Amino acid sequence: MxxxxxxxxxxxxxxxxxxxxxxxxxxxxxxxxxxxxxxxxxxxxxxxxxxxxxxxxxxxxxxxxxxxxxxxxxxxxxxxxxxxxxxxxxxxxxxxxxxxxxxxxxxxxxxxxxxxxxxCNRERISKIEFEAFEIVEKAKRLDKDFVPIVSFSGGKDSTVVSDIVRRAYANPSIIHAFGNTTLELPETLEYISRFKENNSKIPFIESRSKHDFINVCKKIGPPSRVMRWCCTIFKTGPISQTFTGISATQPILTYYGIRRSESSRRSKYNVIEKSPKISQQTVVSPIINWNDVDIWLYIFERNLDFNSSYRLGFSRVGCWACPSNSSWSFFLTRIYHPELAEPWREFLISVAKEMGKPDPVEYVDSGNWKARQGGNGLESSYKGIIASRPCGDDPFATTYKLARPIENSLYEYFKPFGIISFTQGRSILGEVFVLNKNTGEPIMILQGLPGTNDLKVKIVNQNNYTLLSQRVNCQIRKYQSCILCGGCPSICPTKAISLASGEYKINENKCIGCLKCIANFDTGCLVSKVLQTKKGEVK
Known part of the structure; x- marks a missing residue:
């Protein structure tokens, strides 16, 4: 400090x-x-x-x-x-x-x-500038094939990073990527427009989710500090798809305005590190050791334009509905933007009523809604993982009672395990084999007729049976809960997963079977984690 x-x-x-x-x-x-x-x-x-x-x-x-x-x-x-x-x-x-x-x-x-x-503080400006330029120079030496990008949120930190990076590269045409979460304050969008107009040489790329925030909230409940699904669906997922469009093969060096002083979690971040959320991205944080006072020193010294939300008293200008925002931030939103805040407050109160809260207004206005965990009280919630039972005398076969009928799309979720073969099994029983990519030997056999809700899974390769069965559970959860949130494509290192045409697809030629799309999320799926009513409960 x-x-x-x-x-x-x-x-x-x-x-x-x-x-x-x-x-x-x-x-x-x-x-x-x-x-x-x-x-x-x-x-x-x-x-x-x-x-x-x-x-x-x-x-x-x-x-x-x-x-x-x-x-x-x-x-x-x-x-x-x-x-x-x-x-x-x-x-x-x-x-x-x-x-x-x-x-x-x-x-x-x-x-x-x-x-x-x-x-009074010019000496400090020189010191922090030097440190930031040193970090950028170190990042530039990592790999000449990196595509440099500035992650531009419209906040004060990314404003400073944009200026530093363009100066350090001596290049006014560094790509800027703006993730429009659809929950930006109007002042942020106004500033973004001004920035683009005043920096016409910058290639400015905007990513935006196809989902509607309120509709997703109705399906899986509002986000909370524990269940911040909104970041994946409205930020990380769309940005990852944008990065793939910028460079499908080259690695990306992204400059962020992350600072250690912002939170205890961010205090543990490194200056340069591989992104845990977007596979092709390395994150660089030139101002990681700066404080608020340093940011404003730099902005005033450089006479930079900035988001006018700060003039109104907002200390941070991310999503206005974020559960991590302070109650004071929402108080300001209610004052300056009632057209955004009041409908959201009424929606939260309606959810609180659905959950059976004794005083819904107090539950919302006190901020207790931000601590919500799982799908308790929500119509869309489910208790436990899935309905399943052992199959007869075979200890390596399990029959699942699915909430969603069997369709061809089910088999996309099994492609990370191996090659899907529709020809080796008995079609009259709806058998589909999952084969080892290297040997062609069966790993598991799926049995279930299209349109029905009973799926039998027999694990043939019994090496690591427990781990494999857990991962099967994860993929069945995902099949039942998937809303095409974008989390899986973001984490896939080979970009084998796509959500084209509103369907979850895995390109078998690109998939290397690393299973990161399964292991990255608790329960295997972001949405199923959000909807669980009791952690670890199995039906």
Whole structure:
């Protein structure tokens, strides 16, 4: 963690104990900070019942722990109490007080304050720039065949990374990839449009899921902090397909705005590492050691355009419905974008009612919906893995009662095990053999007639029988639960899996039988994991 100090003489945060401008000793005020823009100052004046303009000529910063820093003095911000205020009245007051005169007047002071902030901390800017350029140079030396791409989310971090990478490569035409999750704030989409217009030389590629977020929520329940299926369906999957379109054979070097200070999970990330989610991708994080204060230093120093959501008080600008967002973030969304927030809140309340929650409104407004696990209370949930029973006296055969009738698409899910042969078995019984790719010997025999729900699986190759039977269970789960989420194609190292024409397909000529599409997900399938009502339960 960093130490942020305050210089009384300059009325500005400094990143060294002594101010580089006036040589005054500072006093510690925080571990990290971000600026409060005039738009957010205006909202705070309403929430805290300050006179209009009270904060306009004060140096205001936000620190961790729900603290405001006003002219170097910390002031607690009781967000929990503020979030209970009448949203409609806040909107009305904001609309009444909003004026270009106020903002112009407020920005005159703010811009001067930021110039002082830059002067006091120029030494820090040089240090973090050097570190970031060193990381990019190291990544460039990895492999000349890598295709460099900037992952551009429209947030402040990816804005900085975009500028650093283009400068380090001395190339204004580095490919930028934007994963439109369909849940972006309007300000993000406006910024993306501005960015493309102002950087016309950049090849800008946008990926977008074909799924509708609310429709998927109706099928498998809203995402939660534990079950963040939305990232795979609306981000990783579409981006992976886009990367395949950019380069089907060459490896990709993707520059991300990941920072260790953002979360305990990200604190363990490496500067350069193989992506665990997209097989052909190596991830580079040039600003991994930066803090918020460093990001804003760089943005102001380079005079970069950025997402105007930050001016409103948003600290992060990913998906507005993300369960990992703070309650304050959703509070701001309700204020500035009721057309997005209110229908989502009503939907969550309806789900809470379906789940039998005694106080659905409290369940939603308290944020407890974010802790939901599995499909408990949902009509689409299922208890356990699958219905199955041993087949007669054969200990290596199992009969499954499927929720989905047998179709030809069932056999696609068995292609990772080997070659599918429809000719060796008895067609009158619906027998299909799965053969070893190297020897042609049977690995397992599937038996089930099209249109029926009874499937018998006999494992012929009894080496590692337990592990193989578990993987069969995984693929049957996947067959019953698959909504073409995109998770399997993302993880496949040979790009053998496709979702063309609305069907799950595996190219046997490309599949190497690594089984990563099975082992990558708990229970073998992202959706089946989400819908399980009790972990590890087997029917």
């Amino acid at each position: 960093k130490n942020i100090f305050w210089c009384k003489q300059c009325n500005s945060p400094i990143l060294t104990p002594k101010c580089k401008v006036c040589n005054t000793n500072g006093f510690r005020v925080a571990s990290d900070i971000r600026p409060v823009f005039p738009e957010e100052k205006m909202l705070l004046e309403i929430l805290l019942q300050y006179p209009q303009g009270y904060l306009s000529k004060k140096s205001v910063w936000y620190t961790s722990g729900n603290l405001l820093l006003v002219d170097g003095k910390t002031q607690p911000l009781n967000k929990g109490a503020l979030e209970k205020l009448d949203i409609c009245k806040i909107r009305e007051e904001l609309s009444r007080k909003k004026s270009s005169y106020y903002l112009d007047h407020g920005y005159s002071f703010f811009n001067n304050n930021m110039q002082t902030f830059l002067l």
